[in-house]
Amino acid sequence: MSLDRRSLLQNCAAFSVYALVAELAFARPRTSNLQARRWLAAQNDLADLLSAGKMRPSDWHREVNELSEQVDLESLAFELRRARIRDAGAPFGHDPQKRYVTVLGEDGLPLKLGYGLALFDFGPNSVITPHAHRYMASAHMVIDGRVRVRTFDRVRDDEGFLVIRPTQDVVAEPGHSAAMTSTTDNVHWFAPRSKRAMTIDVIIDGLDKGKSRYLIEPVDPLRGRRLADGTIRAPLVSFEQSMELYSAES
Template identity: 40%
Template sequence: MVATMVDRRTMIAGLLTAFPAVAFVREARAVAYPSVPLRRWIEGQRSIAADLREGRLSGREWAAEVRRLAREVDVAEVHAALKRADVGSVRHGASNDPEMRNVWFMGADGKRMRLGYATKLFEFSPTNVVTPHGHRHMASAHMVIEGSFRVRNFDRLREEPDALIIRPTRDEVIGLGAASTMSDEKDNVHWFVPRGGKPATTFDVIISGLDEDEDPYRIIAIDPVNAKPLSGGRLRAPKMGFEAASQRYTVDV
């Protein structure tokens, strides 16, 4: 049984890397929605998002639950749900950003499901980059559903008028089915670069408005490559504009 599951996942991974994610979204919608594992994943995300909002889970605990849920659903099931989803038009950010689409899962009644979290697709060409940036007042999870990424994370330790004080926490390559997470508590600066000169896609869960009486979210682009080293492995990374960051932070950085 174990060998069969491994072979099945290997086969699915091979099929998925052969076709762009957008093709799955745009092709004829011919599969039943949703599969039982996908329903469990959707409801699991709803439950842990509510627990994070209400303080029943810390950011670290929520991240651990996200990774557990990612292990329990096949990427192919996510693609099947995307065939039946209401996928928004492309939204563009800075010049080298990936294309972003809002996603709404559809219930059995044909209406958008109300989940308590937002879902999005980020579709990367081989040269698109999510440049280094920090977040506040939100949490997000990024599941790889096409290609692979080099992911670099930092903890934001302190904010100054023109810089963030950060500490590197992770630098790794993740592939199909893996999930990278970010919360105010942990890994709250991230940076995504597609690998291998191929398109890549993440399916994102976003929970905003976590801090009462604050903006729903705040995003700050920074320049860690030109950061000033501080004691204890810390870095003083200058703030910068997103368009300037998009020009500076290419796939070769």
């Protein structure tokens, strides 16, 4: 067992990245060699541009997903092992456990980043139910296990409904990033397809000055009405209804 692997196992009490190093070493092509520190810094450049209105959301969306194709996941696991990680409270319903990540620099002090980082730790029954967003952008990258990722564009708002268009339905493996912005894939939905799974989420909020930092709006695509143009007129629902309606198997 390598030193990294052993150290990672020691961190299991804090969070379960136990499978990461062994699996990730084989999971990625050799071209995915962008070291985690450079990935974190590049994310910072992109976040700053998006926050300053100097980059279109669609460009941020594409570049963040491309960046995640390049990151060396083993080095990312190393950074996570030495990061400060704290629970974001008890999960609501069968949400995955969310944990905030503070990355530490060489000096052991927190790195100042223009974005938030969070881990989502899925058990077999966890699900991030389908929801839309306002005033923010994010990108969930799978780093452990397999996750069914479904995304939808938000075509228009319609008094208690959202008209949405399916854009992606894949079982994602480590290294797959699903970004969301106001213009692209604004609705997303994540369900595990392995006993355990984990994503790391890059979060940029407060994008609309004078508004809340973010707004999450659960939506129900499964009970929506299919329209002739391929879109779905899906009802907005409460968080409680969303938890009742959606499970990991939905």
